[in-house]
Amino acid sequence: MRFRSRTFPSAFILISFLLPTGAALAQSATEVMSEYSNIYQERLEGIRDLYVVQSVMGMTTSTYFEKTDVAGTFVLQPQLIETGGTRLPIEAGSSEQLWGDPSAYLLEFSERAELDGMEIVDGVETTVVRVVDLTDLEFSAPGQPQGPGAREFRPRQIRVFLDTEEWVVRRMETVADATTATGSAEVTADVDFADFREVEGLPYPHHMTVSVAGLDGAVSPREMEQARTALEQLRNQLESMPEVRREAVESMMGDQMDRLMEALESGSLTMEVRIQEIRVNEGPPAD
Numbered sequence: 001m002r003f004r005s006r007t008f009p010s011a012f013i014l015i016s017f018l019l020p021t022g023a024a025l026a027q028s029a030t031e032v033m034s035e036y037s038n039i040y041q042e043r044l045e046g047i048r049d050l051y052v053v054q055s056v057m058g059m060t061t062s063t064y065f066e067k068t069d070v071a072g073t074f075v076l077q078p079q080l081i082e083t084g085g086t087r088l089p090i091e092a093g094s095s096e097q098l099w100g101d102p103s104a105y106l107l108e109f110s111e112r113a114e115l116d117g118m119e120i121v122d123g124v125e126t127t128v129v130r131v132v133d134l135t136d137l138e139f140s141a142p143g144q145p146q147g148p149g150a151r152e153f154r155p156r157q158i159r160v161f162l163d164t165e166e167w168v169v170r171r172m173e174t175v176a177d178a179t180t181a182t183g184s185a186e187v188t189a190d191v192d193f194a195d196f197r198e199v200e201g202l203p204y205p206h207h208m209t210v211s212v213a214g215l216d217g218a219v220s221p222r223e224m225e226q227a228r229t230a231l232e233q234l235r236n237q238l239e240s241m242p243e244v245r246r247e248a249v250e251s252m253m254g255d256q257m258d259r260l261m262e263a264l265e266s267g268s269l270t271m272e273v274r275i276q277e278i279r280v281n282e283g284p285p286a287d
Helices: 029-043 102-108 221-239 243-253 256-266
Strands: 049-056 059-070 073-083 086-089 113-121 124-131 152-163 168-180 183-199 202-213 268-280
Touching (some): 124 168
Antiparallel strands (some): 049 268, 152 168, 168 183
């Protein structure tokens, strides 16, 4: 399984991140990856598909996953996303689908991994696995046009914090270089996983915190101005709506506009993701 150019995982894909491992520092990183893979495969035995409903910054989105054999390893691949009443199928064999389950790419990167000590995450001791030497890999920003001028992410390092008692990932940290037509900048993305609950034998995090920094350098001044203009137009549209409708929209959006505006100004964004419901082995959602 050799992927060379793939889409960088977005927030909704990052929430499916579950990696079991029973590693001790006496083991090599490759042995750690092999051990987690074996346990992860066992935990997937009773699962054919998952339909995950989550709240992201006050908005409800849903993702449908199917268990798929990829080069002899079972992974959960996203098949479609539902948001705002719109269903977005994910193309078979696409980058988004291939990268839908982090177990797939962490196995691919196992030869580049090394152990990086022990650290405490949310009061829990974890074994840190660091994936290095990623400079030859290219990632297109999700949802962005391809070809000349497209934004690219070149990850330099990924650190995974493994709880070796519960066999789950507690944190993932990524450092990448974002390159656009106007230059490049460092972008960091940290994801904390908490509130694990068992879903048909698979521990699944029901609360994730995603923190991204460096957005101001990764976005051109023109893009920043376009985003500010779009937010201001949305505010004006809300103000002109009938009161009942405006209150309904504001209730659905919560403080998203304020937080997005703050992110544009500061270059950083923190998102809370909470799982509302997980349906198991029910097949694809009805139209």
